[in-house]
Amino acid sequence: MKVEKVVTNKHKIEFLAFPARLFSGDSNYIRPLDKDIDGVFDPKRNKFFRFGECERFLFLNDQKVVVGKIAVFINKKYKQKQPTGGFGFFDCIDEEETANFIFDFAKNWLQQKGMEAMDGPINFGERDKFWGLLTEGFSEPLYAMNYNAPYYKKLFENYGFQVYFNQLCFGRKIHNPVADKFLEMHERISKNKAISAKRMKVKNLEKFAIDFTEIYNKAWANHGEGKQLTNAQTLKLFLTLKPVINEHISWFVYENEKPIAMWMNIPDLNQWFKYLNGKFGILQKLKFLLMKKLTKNKKMVGLVFGIVPEWQKKGIDGFMIWEGTKHFRKATDFEDYEMQWIGDFNPKMMKIAESLETEVTRKLATYRFLFDREKEFERHPVL
Incomplete structure (x- = not known):
């Protein structure tokens, strides 16, 4: 060799x-x-x-x-x-x-x-x-997600690699029935005139970036390995996403205009990129822009779902899910929804995914190999 x-x-x-x-x-x-x-x-x-x-x-x-x-x-x-x-x-x-x-x-x-x-x-x-290494769910990968043949798992495990943690993706059909509990939450919260839901619009990108930062830092940054975000960091991220933002599928919830929850989604870029053969020069960019207009993208990807602590377990999740779902069912062509992976060491996030009435769509694994084969192997600690 x-x-x-x-x-x-x-x-x-x-x-x-x-x-x-x-x-x-x-x-x-x-x-x-x-x-x-x-x-x-x-x-x-x-x-x-x-x-x-x-x-x-x-x-x-x-x-x-x-x-x-x-x-x-x-x-x-x-x-x-x-x-x-x-x-x-x-x-x-x-x-x-x-x-x-x-x-x-x-x-x-x-x-x-x-x-x-x-x-x-x-x-x-x-x-x-x-x-991660794909071990279950050999369907088209999401954008920037690893893909491999099923035999890779055998190659890794026969060498002696062990699973350090599994990475689970959750998804659902957008037009599948929504659970009665979400509809009940929506009906109850809708009676509170202080609560409103708004879809993210590009013209107000800076405002939504500030709102996102506030919700994220309260909901997730102090949990596990989370990091505090600044408004500048979030705005930079939003500007990067700007060309692919769909104004119908990302939602924010407010209490008297104070941000308390958000549900960020984008189209699955791979549904367009799969026609570009890895290239993204001038011609491919033009082709991409043309496909965005003419080709129906039927898959959306969940990026972040978060609720500030004081509003958790009070029905805001059901309110936001149904407000968003009933709108993008009418306003878009999306048929499938899949979330980016969640580590099995993070039961809180897994519970949120399950609460959205999703099922596991694919599994990846992060493997570890200890050079000292006598040393005890330990999995990723649970958060």
Whole structure:
């Protein structure tokens, strides 16, 4: 087996192209945008290079044909019980010997950096993108979600990886009946004249960013691994989302104009990007804009659902769900709803997902491998 570090343009192109060849016969595979993958490995675009390092490698057989690839990295802010490195963007043919060679290579690279364990497949970045191995629900992936063949699970577990935590996605059909309890909540809360629901509109983006920040910081930032957001950070995020915001599917609830709850959703971008073959140049951008106007996107993705503590368990969730649902059923073509993944270490968020009358649509796993095989393995602590 020959190993080539990704340094040349030819290497970089092959790193992007290999999965597309590997899954060419899989109708569910959607090639990620090249720019999104490239951005992970660009020190100018990825802040994690400030406190870590990352390298990519291609693996070739004796016939000089690429049979696998991987990225390996260390992140000084990734605090674990033992020094733990990461790897991601792993792809490999269905051959255990080849996979073991790649895993051994990653292990040795990380050991040389002082690591005692490795997690994967994860991202050299935040958890919201390219994180986890798909183990159940082999349907079209959501935007920036990992996708792999079913045999990957066998390759990981036969090597000795163990599940550090599972990542669950929840979804439902938009036109399925809404539970009576939500309708009852809606009817009761509607009698309170101080409560109102508003859908997010682009012309008032700055106001909604401020409202989002207030709700988020009260509802989630102090829970588990949450982080406080600033208005500037939220506005920057909203401006990034602006081109794909659908004004019918994100909702805020107010008490006398004070924000108390929000339900943020966007269209699933992969329903458009799957026609671009990973490219996003001028022609593809024009095609994307044209498809947005002419092609019906039937899937929406849940980003955040939050209620300030003083209004939790009082029926605001049912009020907001039915206000939003009855509107976007009429105003949009969406048929399916799926939430971004929730870790099984977060029962509070899982309970919220279940309360929305969803069911598990897919499961991914974050695996861990301890280099000391005698050391006791521990799963991610429950929040």
